[in-house]
Structures are given as C-alpha cells and as structure tokens.
Amino acid sequence: MVLRSVASRLALGVLVGSAAVLVITGGLLLTHTRDQMLRQTEREAAAVADAAATRIQGRIDSVAKVAQVVAGVLGTRRDQAPSVIHDVLAVNPELVDVSAAFIPRDVNHLRPEDAPVARRDANGTLVASDRLADPEPYWSAPWFVRGLNCDHGCWQPPFRSAAHNETLIGYSVAIPGKDVPVIGVTDATISLGWLQTLLGDLTKPDHASAFVADANGEFLAHDWRSYIGTRGSKPLLDAIARKQNPVRITPEDGGRVSEPVWVYFVPVKGTRWVFGLSMPERRVLADLRRTYLVDGLLGVLALVGVAIITLVITRRLMAPLKVLANRAEDVARGDLDFELPEVRRDDDVGRLTRAFDQMRHQLAGHIETGQRIARDQARMASELEIARQIQLALIPEAHWLAEDGRLEVHAALRPASAVGGDLYVYFTLGARHVCVMVGDVSDKGIPAALFMARTITLARTIATHARSPSDILGALNRELCKGNDTCMFVTLLCGVIETETGLLSLASAGHEQPVLHAGGSAILVDVETGPALGLDREARYPVRVLSLLGGDTLLMYTDGVSEAHAGNQRLYGTHALLDSVARIDEGANPGTYVERVLEDVDAYTSGAPAYDDIALLALTWHDTGAEGARIHAAVHS
Amino acid sequence: MTLIVRNESPTPERSTVWLEGSLDANSFSDFDETMRDITPLVDNGGTLVLDLSQLNYISSAGLRSLAQLRKQMHDRGGRTLLLNPQPQVKKVFDIVKAVPVKEVFASIAELDQYLDHIQRSVTGQG
Numbered sequence: 001m002v003l004r005s006v007a008s009r010l011a012l013g014v015l016v017g018s019a020a021v022l023v024i025t026g027g028l029l030l031t032h033t034r035d036q037m038l039r040q041t042e043r044e045a046a047a048v049a050d051a052a053a054t055r056i057q058g059r060i061d062s063v064a065k066v067a068q069v070v071a072g073v074l075g076t077r078r079d080q081a082p083s084v085i086h087d088v089l090a091v092n093p094e095l096v097d098v099s100a101a102f103i104p105r106d107v108n109h110l111r112p113e114d115a116p117v118a119r120r121d122a123n124g125t126l127v128a129s130d131r132l133a134d135p136e137p138y139w140s141a142p143w144f145v146r147g148l149n150c151d152h153g154c155w156q157p158p159f160r161s162a163a164h165n166e167t168l169i170g171y172s173v174a175i176p177g178k179d180v181p182v183i184g185v186t187d188a189t190i191s192l193g194w195l196q197t198l199l200g201d202l203t204k205p206d207h208a209s210a211f212v213a214d215a216n217g218e219f220l221a222h223d224w225r226s227y228i229g230t231r232g233s234k235p236l237l238d239a240i241a242r243k244q245n246p247v248r249i250t251p252e253d254g255g256r257v258s259e260p261v262w263v264y265f266v267p268v269k270g271t272r273w274v275f276g277l278s279m280p281e282r283r284v285l286a287d288l289r290r291t292y293l294v295d296g297l298l299g300v301l302a303l304v305g306v307a308i309i310t311l312v313i314t315r316r317l318m319a320p321l322k323v324l325a326n327r328a329e330d331v332a333r334g335d336l337d338f339e340l341p342e343v344r345r346d347d348d349v350g351r352l353t354r355a356f357d358q359m360r361h362q363l364a365g366h367i368e369t370g371q372r373i374a375r376d377q378a379r380m381a382s383e384l385e386i387a388r389q390i391q392l393a394l395i396p397e398a399h400w401l402a403e404d405g406r407l408e409v410h411a412a413l414r415p416a417s418a419v420g421g422d423l424y425v426y427f428t429l430g431a432r433h434v435c436v437m438v439g440d441v442s443d444k445g446i447p448a449a450l451f452m453a454r455t456i457t458l459a460r461t462i463a464t465h466a467r468s469p470s471d472i473l474g475a476l477n478r479e480l481c482k483g484n485d486t487c488m489f490v491t492l493l494c495g496v497i498e499t500e501t502g503l504l505s506l507a508s509a510g511h512e513q514p515v516l517h518a519g520g521s522a523i524l525v526d527v528e529t530g531p532a533l534g535l536d537r538e539a540r541y542p543v544r545v546l547s548l549l550g551g552d553t554l555l556m557y558t559d560g561v562s563e564a565h566a567g568n569q570r571l572y573g574t575h576a577l578l579d580s581v582a583r584i585d586e587g588a589n590p591g592t593y594v595e596r597v598l599e600d601v602d603a604y605t606s607g608a609p610a611y612d613d614i615a616l617l618a619l620t621w622h623d624t625g626a627e628g629a630r631i632h633a634a635v636h637s
Numbered sequence: 638m639t640l641i642v643r644n645e646s647p648t649p650e651r652s653t654v655w656l657e658g659s660l661d662a663n664s665f666s667d668f669d670e671t672m673r674d675i676t677p678l679v680d681n682g683g684t685l686v687l688d689l690s691q692l693n694y695i696s697s698a699g700l701r702s703l704a705q706l707r708k709q710m711h712d713r714g715g716r717t718l719l720l721n722p723q724p725q726v727k728k729v730f731d732i733v734k735a736v737p738v739k740e741v742f743a744s745i746a747e748l749d750q751y752l753d754h755i756q757r758s759v760t761g762q763g
Contacts, residue, residue, distance in 0.1 A: 442735075443662060443698035487705035491697075491733055510733035531734035535704050539734075559697075 007318050011311035015303055022299045026292075033288055038262070041284050042246050044205055045264035045277045052202050052210065053266045053275045059094075059194065061270060063171050064153050066092050067188040071153075071173035074100050074186055082116035085186075086128055089118040096120055096161075096168055096191050100175065101131060101138050101147075102184030122163065147172030147185030155271055158192060158220055160229075167192040167220070167229065195221040196228070207283040213240070215272035227256070240265060240274055248281065320349050324356055336364045384418035384446075391419050391449055394456050396426060399591060407434060407499055410590035411617040412598060414560070420613030421448025421490070422558045425456050427463070432499050435463050435472065438556035438617050439492035440511070442532070448613075451488045455480065455533070469494040469507035473533065473541040477509065480534035489534035493527070493556050495619070502548040502621045507541040509533045512562055513574075515581050517593070518552040522581035524574060525554070548621035551587045560614035561597065566605040576604065590618035640664035642671045649680040651752075653720075657691035660699030668702055676706070682714040684752060689722040700735040707736055716740070716755075720748055 070088055074081050085098040092098075097119040104114050115131035115138050131138040138144055143156050153173040161168045170189040177183035199210045199221050209223035217237040219227045231237070233256045239247035246264045249255035262284060265276035323341055330338055340360075343353040392413070400409045411424045421441030429435050437459060441448040455476070462475045472494055480490065493511040497504045506514070506525065510532035513524040530541035548554070557577070564572040580600040584593060594616050601614070639658050646652040654675060660668055679685050687703070695703075707717040719741045722730060730741055742748040 440697065442701040443665075443696075485705075485708070487701050487708055489697075489701060489704065489733075489735060510735065512732070529732055529734065531737075532700075535735055536737070 005315075005318070006321070007311055007314035010314045011307045014310045015307040018303050018306060022303065026296065026299065029295075030288075030292055033292070034285060037285060037288050041205070041262065041279060042264060045208070045246070045262075045279065046266070048202060048204055048208075048210075049264055049266035049275050049277050052198070052277075053268045055198060056195065056212065056268050056273070056275065057270055059198070060155075060171070060190075060268075063095065063188050063190050064173075064270070066095065066098070067171045067173045067186055068153055070098060070100070070188065071175045071186045075176045075183070076178070078102060078183065079113055081113055082118070082128060082130075085116055085118040086126060088188075089120060089126055092188075094190055094194065096189045098186070098188050099131070100184060100186045101144055102175070103148075103182075104139055107137070107139070143170070143172065143187070144185055147187065148174050148182050150174050150185075151176075151182075156187070157216075158214065158218075158229075161191075169220070192220055196225070199223055204277065205279060208277050208279045211276045211278065212268070213274050213276065220273065232256075236263060236276075239263070240276075249278075317349065320353055324353060327356070327360075331360060331363070336360055336367070381418075387446070387449065388415070388418045391415075391453065394453055395424060398594075400426060402434070402499055404499065406502070406621065406623045407497065408590050408620045408622060409434075409436065409617065410594045411438075412594050412614070413616075414598075414610065414614040415449075416444060416560070416610045416613050419446060419449035420444060421452045422560060422613035422615035423452045423456055423490075424556070424615045424617045425459060426617070427460060429463060429467060429496065433467060434497050434499055435469075436495045436497070436556065436617060436619055437492055438511070438558060438615050439490045439533075440558040440560075440613070440615070441490045442488055444613060447486075447488065451490060451534075455490050455492070467496065468543060469496050469505050470541045470543045472496070473507050473509050473530065474539070477531075477533040477539050477541075478537055481537045484534050487535060489532040491532045491558075495554070495556070497548070497619070497621075502550075502552075502623055504546040504548055504554065506544045506546065509539070509541060512557060512559060514557075515555040515574075515578060516546070516552065517555065517581050517584065517586070518549065520586055522578045524578065548623075550621060550623045553588075553590060553593055553618055553620045555581060555593055555597070556617045556619070557597075558613065558615045560610060560612040561601055561616060563612065564601045564605055564610065564614075566608035569605070572601060572604050576600070590620045593618035593620075640668060642668060644671075644675050646675075646678050649678065649683060651684045651686065652679045653686045653688055655688045655691065659694040660692060660702065661694060661696035662698040665698045665702040668699075669705070672702075672706055676709060679710070679715060684716045684718060685710055686718050686720055686748065688720045689726060690720070692723065692726055695726050695729055697733070700729065700733055704735045707740075718742060718748055718751070720745065 066088060070085065073084055077084060081100045085100055089095055089098045097117060099115070099117040101115040104110055110132050112130040112132060117129045117131060119127045119129060121127050134141070146154070146156065150172050151174050153171055156170040156172055158167050158169040168189050168191055170187045172185050172187045174182045175184040175186055195212055199212070200223070202210055204210060211222040211227065212220045213232055214220050217232045217240070219230055219232065222228050233249065233254055235247070235249050235253045235255050239245070246262050248260060248262055249257055250260040251257055255261070260281040261278045262281055263276055263278045265274045267274050320341055320343055327338055327340060340353060340357050343350045395413055398411050402408070409426050411426070413422060413424060415422065421444055423439045423441070424437065426434060426436040439452070439455060441451045441455065458479050459472070459476055462479065463472045466472045466475065473492065476492070491510040493506065493508050493514060495504055495506045506527050508527045508529040510529050513527055516523055516525050525544065525546065527544045528542045531539040562572060562574050562577055577597065580597050581593065584596055597616060640660055641657040643655040644652065652675065654672070658664070676685065685706070703719070710717045717740065719730070719736060721743060722741060727741070730736060731738065742751065
C-alpha cells in the first residue's frame with residue numbers, strides 16, 4: 001500500500017487540498033471573467049448597433065426629406081404632379097418610385113393627374129403611369145387612408161414587389177391644401193435591398209448576425225436571408241417590448257436559434273424599427289473557454305509539481321522515522337540488538353532517534369535485570385524447597401506409639417511459607433520418660449526457621465540428662481541467649497511424661513496453654529509461664545504436674561491455630577478450639593484430634609492461605625487399667 | 638493495619654515514643670528503622686518510654702523488636718519502659734514475658750514512681 005507511508009498521504013493531502021482551492025477560486029474566476037467578457041461584448045455590440053442605426057437613419061431620413069419636399073411642392077401644384085414626381089425620381093437614384101395621390105374631385109371622372117406614379121423599372125428606365133387602373137380604388141386603399149393622417153410623414157408597412165423581385169417600403173406624407181388641411185398623399189418608395197446590403201457591409205464581430213425588425217416584429221433585413229419577412233421569436237419580441245437589452249435567447253425558451261445567443265438591439269430613430277445584433281454565446285465565450293482551459297492545465301501542472309515536491313521533501317524528512325518504525329517493530333518482537341542510523345540533526349526526528357536508542361538500551365538493561373532476578377528467584381525457590389526438606393527432617397515422624405502401647409503421639413507442622421518457625425518434637429528420656437515440645441519462634445520465614453533448627457538441635461542435646469521440664473527449659477534458655485543480639489526468641493511448651501504412671505510435668509516459656517480433653521470435657525490447662533526462651537538468661541520456669549487417666553488427650557498447639565483468621569476476620573480463638581476438641585469422641589486416637597482441629601481451622605478460614613505457621617501435637621494416654629485421682633500440683637524447680 | 642510512631646524528647650534523660658496501630662511482621666522493620674534515629678537522642682543511662690495506649694495489636698515479630706530495643710538500651714545502661722498497654726497487648730506481655738513484667742506500667746504516675754524509686758536507690762537515699 002502506497003498510502004501507508006506518511007509522506008504519500010501528506011503529498012496526496014496537499015494535492016487534494018490544493019485542487020479543492022483551485023476548483024473554488026477557478027469557479028469564482030470563471031464567473032467573474034465570463035461577466036466581464038459578456039459586458040465587453042455588449043459594449044462592442046452596442047457600438048456596432050449604434051453605428052448601424054445611425055447609418056440606416058441617415059438613409060431613410062433622406063427618403064423622408066424627399067417625400068416631404070414633394071408633398072410641400074404638390075400642395076400648390078396639383079396639376080404638375082406627374083412632372084414633379086418624374087423629376088424628383090430622376091434626381092434621387094436610390095428611390096424605386098415616387099407617387100402622388102389626390103383625393104378625387106369627382107370619382108366618376110378621374111384623371112391621370114389625380115394619381116400619377118413615376119417608377120424606375122428593372123433596367124433603370126423611368127416609366128410614368130398612374131393608379132387609375134388599380135384593381136381597388138386608390139382613395140379607399142389602406143395605405144392612402146393611413147397617408148392622409150401622416151402630416152409629418154410615416155413609413156408604410158413593407159411589401160413585396162413582383163416587378164423588382166424585392167421588398168419595398170414606402171414613406172408617405174400628407175399633401176396640405178389651401179382650403180382644406182389635406183388634399184392627398186405623396187409616397188416615396190425605396191427598396192429594402194440596401195438595408196440588407198448595409199447589414200452585410202457592417203463591421204461586425206465574427207459570427208455575429210445583424211437584423212432590422214419593424215414595429216410588428218417582422219424582419220425587414222436579416223443576415224440570415226430566409227428570416228426576412230418572418231416574425232421574430234416570442235422571447236426576442238418580449239425583450240424588445242420590455243427594452244431588456246441585451247437578452248439571452250435559447251432554443252429551449254422558444255427562440256428560433258440552434259444554440260444560446262446573446263442579442264443586442266438599438267431602436268432606429270425616426271422609425272419604429274429596431275436594429276439587432278445576435279451573437280452565439282459559444283462564440284462570445286470561446287476565448288474564455290480557451291483561456292480557462294490553459295489556466296486549468298497550468299494549475300494542474302502546478303499542483304502535480306507541488307505534490308511531487310511535498311512527497312520528495314517529506315520522504316527525505318521521514319526516512320529516519322521509517323527506520324525507527326521498523327526498529328520499533330523489532331523491539332516489539334523482542335529483538336533489541338540492531339544498529340540505528342547516525343542522526344546529527346537536532347530536530348524532532350533527531351531527538352526521537354536518540355531517545356529511542358536510549359530507551360532500547362535501558363529496556364535491554366531492564367530485561368537483563370528482570371531475567372537475573374527471575375533466575376535468582378528460581379534459585380532461591382529451589383534453595384527454600386531444600387531448606388524445607390531439611391527442616392522437616394529435623395522433626396520426628398507425625399505418629400508415634402510407645403512400645404508398651406500406653407502413649408500415643410500424633411503431630412502436624414504446617415509452615416505458612418516454605419519454611420517456618422513453628423516446631424514440635426518428642427523423644428524418650430531414658431527408659432521411662434518421654435519429652436514432648438511444641439514451640440513457636442518469633443516472626444516467620446528463614447530467620448525463624450534457622451532459630452527453630454537451633455532450638456530443636458539444642459533441645460535434643462540438653463534434654464538427654466534432664467528429667468524435669470523446668471531444667472530443660474532453663475538450660476535451653478541459657479544456650480539460646482548466647483549471642484542472640486537480634487533478640488530472636490521462641491515460646492515453648494515442654495512436657496515430660498512418665499510412661500509407667502501417666503504423670504505429666506509441664507513447663508511453659510511464654511507459650512499458649514494446652515488443652516486437656518478428659519472426662520468428656522475440654523479445658524485449658526493453666527500453666528504459669530516463664531519468659532520466652534532466648535531473652536532473659538536468669539529466667540525460671542515453674543512446673544505444673546498432671547496425672548493423666550486412660551483416654552485423656554493433651555493437645556499442644558501454636559498461635560497459628562488459636563489466632564487463625566482470613567482477611568479482617570476475627571481470630572479463631574481458644575473458645576472455638578475448646579469447642580472443636582469437645583466435639584471429638586472420647587477415646588479417639590490423637591491422629592483424630594489433629595485431623596479434626598485442622599479441619600475446623602481450615603473451615604473457619606475457608607481454606608484461605610494461613611498467615612502464620614501451625615504446629616499441633618496431640619498426646620493420648622491409653623492406660624485404661626490405671627485408677628486414682630488426678631494430681632494437681634505445681635512444683636517449683 | 639499500619640503503624641504510626643511519634644516521638645517527643647523533653648530531656649536527653651527521658652524520651653517518649655507513642656505507638657499507634659499494629660506492630661507486626663509487616664511493620665516491625667519500619668519501627669526498627671524509626672527507633673534507630675530516636676534512641677541515639679537518649680543519653681547513656683537514660684530512659685526510653687514507649688506509650689502503647691494506642692497500640693492495638695502486637696505479634697511475635699513486634700515483641701522481638703521491643704526485646705531488641707530493650708537490649709540495646711540496656712547495653713548502654715539505659716531503660717526501656719512500656720506504658721499503658723491495651724488489655725490484649727498486656728495479655729501477650731504476660732504470657733510471653735518478652736519484656737519483664739515489672740517494666741510494664743499501667744499509668745504515667747506508676748512509671749514516675751518507679752523511676753523515682755530507682756534514682757533514690759542509686760543515690761542511696763531510698
């Protein structure tokens with residue numbers, strides 16, 4: 001697609017825009033020039049028409065003069081009429097005939113002198129005759145009656161002469177009498193052939209045709225000879241009547257023309273004639289068309305030139321942008337390794353190119369950083385997974401049943417993330433004691449996990465020779481205080497049970513109270529706590545002693561259970577925990593306790609990810625044969 | 638919930654810090670950083686009072702921060718005293734005992750009395 005390039009679109013836009021401007025201004029110019037040419041032609045036509053009208057006027061004025069002179073002479077010389085008109089005709093070669101007609105004194109005795117006629121025949125010979133032989137009595141003929149009323153002369157309608165084979169026209173003047181105003185009519189006739197000749201001799205614009213029309217609108221003379229004697233078209237006659245000069249006549253309007261014409265006309269003074277000049281519009285505007293065509297071609301040429309220049313300049317300016325567009329597509333595909341053209345310009349394109357280059361380098365840097373971080377994260381995730389496995393290896397099996405079957409332990413550890421700070425551990429102390437611990441290191445994550453590992457390892461070592469939970473916690477505390485500048489600490493509940501008697505000693509280092517399920521009810525065992533391990537070297541830990549009966553279960557847990565919650569939910573709480581334990585059938589094995597409590601906690605948080613690590617240990621004493629009262633005692637070590 | 642820490646030091650001997658909100662795994666590092674700027678303002682052997690009346694929650698991570706703060710002050714011969722904790726926070730102190738119970742006071746009067754007693758025993762007037 002050519003138009004995908006900005007340069008082409010710009011060039012096309014300039015071309016189209018300029019063309020629109022050219023068409024509009026061209027249209028206005030055409031209208032203006034057309035009006036001017038029409039006015040110019042009108043002025044030329046008016047000049048021609050005026051000149052023609054003046055010449056026609058001069059010619060007919062001379063005829064009128066002759067007729068008036070003859071009328072004046074004959075007023076007193078009626079009897080000399082034949083010789084007078086003969087002489088007048090002889091000295092006025094343009095006249096075809098001269099006649100006089102008097103009102104007859106006695107219609108029954110007409111004389112040749114009453115209506116003499118001097119006529120020039122086809123050979124130029126003068127012939128004298130009279131009107132006595134006319135088929136119609138001359139004194140009642142229309143021309144005679146009309147002539148009697150023309151004191152100052154008037155033109156008769158033209159008529160066709162068979163003898164001369166041409167159109168003639170007569171000028172009549174009434175002959176004044178001595179006693180009466182009018183005694184007859186004198187008439188001088190000329191051929192309209194001269195009028196036709198005059199039209200042909202006129203200096204007219206090319207393609208113009210001239211005509212003379214009389215008062216009735218009939219053409220007396222016309223450059224188109226076939227029109228002579230016919231009436232002008234209705235639009236022409238209407239325009240003459242309204243003096244609408246010039247007038248445009250078209251074939252559609254009913255004009256007797258083959259194409260639109262402009263008609264300019266001038267009245268001929270002394271007559272009711274009109275001289276007209278008709279010019280085809282096509283010819284009038286032929287120059288205009290030619291000029292306009294040339295101008296239009298030049299305009300189009302200029303437009304194409306401008307478009308080409310725009311295209312070339314824009315292409316040159318936009319060339320670096322095209323490269324940038326291609327490179328940007330490379331970037332989009334992830335390919336950042338390419339060369340950009342050297343741009344020294346300080347314009348927008350130069351700035352864009354340099355910025356693009358910097359952006360590419362920065363992007364490459366970011367991608368590399370991102371990849372490195374992703375690699376580090378993957379490595380850390382794998383390290384964390386290994387750490388998790390190591391941490392899980394530190395704690396004993398989830399289930400343990402003493403060899404004699406009296407003591408059963410079940411535990412669970414669920415770190416909130418890969419590794420955690422909660423712990424449980426149980427181990428035998430000699431042949432007759434078992435030690436159980438549940439602890440919670442402050443905070444979570446890797447530091448907590450490391451501290452948890454340290455705690456478990458130390459606990460296993462230290463407890464070997466001790467028999468009291470108080471001693472175990474005390475020794476463990478002193479070890480953990482060493483070098484503990486970060487003040488990490490662990491809360492720990494430690495129990496030591498005599499496997500033969502079910503006697504359970506408990507000591508707590510800041511840990512949650514355990515739950516005892518005995519005799520069908522679940523209660524919190526109130527163990528006075530000492531400080532959490534790792535903070536106070538001098539700390540002491542009181543011991544609480546319980547005597548377990550067969551079927552009793554002790555549940556040790558961390559705050560991951562008692563403070564379980566999701567979002568802004570209230571904490572799970574020890575009451576809920578007690579309810580959960582109370583619902584468990586007495587005599588159930590410790591695995592059931594662990595399973596049910598975890599189920600209830602998960603149900604409470606709707607399975608949302610845990611905020612904190614969870615450690616849970618259930619210990620069940622199975623000695624059904626044992627009898628005796630529960631011992632409640634606190635022994636201070 | 639976030640933690641807001643405000644500080645006022647009328648004298649180099651005694652500076653009071655107000656904690657508001659929740660001191661837990663999300664906020665303890667900010668708290669540690671803030672306190673790193675505040676503790677140097679207290680003289681060696683001086684007293685840092687943490688007013689906990691507006692502290693709504695404290696987690697084990699928060700306890701560790703307080704314990705660490707107390708240890709740092711202790712190393713410089715100073716004291717860190719906790720003032721007026723809310724019941725749920727007080728309960729945590731009571732169970733975990735991360736800070737000695739005798740360094741937690743219910744009111745400023747109690748705290749002043751304690752400090753007065755300490756000073757008198759030091760000068761031998763008690």
